[in-house]
Amino acid sequence: MSHPLLVDAAWLHEHLADPGIRVLDATTFLTQPEGDGYYDVESGRQAYEKAHIPGAAFADLLHDLADPDAATTFTALDSAAFAAKIGALGVGPDTHVVIYDQGPNVWATRLWWNLRYEGFDSVSVLNGGLPAWTAAGHETRTGTESYPAAEFVASRRPELLATQSDVLAAIDAPDTILVNSLDPDTFSGKRVTYARPGHIPSSVNIPFINLADANGFKSPEEVRPLFDSANTLDPTKKVITYCGSGIAATGLAFHLALLGRPNVAIYDGSLTEWSANPTLPLQTT
Known part of the structure; x- marks a missing residue:
């Protein structure tokens, strides 16, 4: 049974009691000190315990669902480790996962990608997250909740991940489009956020902030021109997206999936990894 990629608060409220539903709160907080510099990252567990959608379990992207031994913060776990962690949250073959966060939806799409990377498609994102849920007048709960553990069987899709070598090769590959999702000042190098300023050569810039408004994600019709102008909807082109740490x-x-392009690759290390290697090219404009 197929499920919608994006659901709203009314849909989730109607289906919240369905036996196969697994609601996961993926809240994480990213803050940047005044001026330039690296971002600080904080788990959203305390925020989840203060208020969450009834029945929701907490999916800790920072501490549980990322490789603790990797050089970058949110590096994907190996398949077996991810399967164990996500299965413990109640996700199995007969479940439909609905993910939300308490911020800009990108933490929800990160877990959406993690699940798809491991071959799981029965997953939706709640548009607008917890703010949309509360704005609709629905109740929240405090404390911690959980689902019965399930057996998650991973079936990795390697085409959804781009390595550093893949990205380096893509710079001069006419059949591949590199897309940077950061703000224009970071893309151009005006703002120094990572070890070195700028963007990977040949990249186009589609800032994630242009894809959402105060209510959540904009509709596919609203954002289609942004992707059309970058030629990312051309089915003959491979698309690799990157940001700072593989979140935005x-x-x-996710938006490209809504527009009919589900097999976009994520450069997991993104600029955190790339900029730390002085032998790799960066371009400022």
């Missing part, structure tokens, strides 16, 4: 990049991949 999944927001672009």
Whole structure:
């Protein structure tokens, strides 16, 4: 049974008691000190415990669902480790996962991508997250909730991940489009957020902030011109998205899926990894 990629608060409220539904709160907080510099990252567990959608379990992207030994913060776990972690949250073959966060939806799309990367498609994102849920007048709960553990069987899709070598090769590949999802100042190098300023050569810039408004994600019809102008809807082109740590990049991949391009690759290390290697090219404009 297919499920919608994007659902609203009314849909989730109607289906919240369905036996196969697994609602996961993927809230994570990203803050940047005044001026330039790296972002600070904080788990959203405390925020989840203060208020969450009834029945929702907390999916900790920072501490549980990322490789603790990797050089970058949110690097995907290996398949077996991810399967164990996500299965413990109640996700199995007969479940439909609905993911939300308490912020800009990109934490929800990150977990959406994690699940798709491991071959799981029965997953939706709640548009607007918890703010949309509460704005609709629905109740929240405090504390911690959980689902019965399930057996998650991973079936990895390697085409959904781009490595550093893949990206380096893509710079001069006419059949591949590199898309940077960061703000224009970081893309151009005016703002120094990572070890070195700028963007990967040949990249186009589709800022994630242009894909959402105060109510959540804009409609596919509203954002289609942004993707059309970058030629990313051409089915003959491979698309690789990147950002700082592979989070906002999944927001672009999600929108492309809504527009009919589900197999976009994410450069997981993104600029955190790329800019730390002085031998790799960066371009400022």
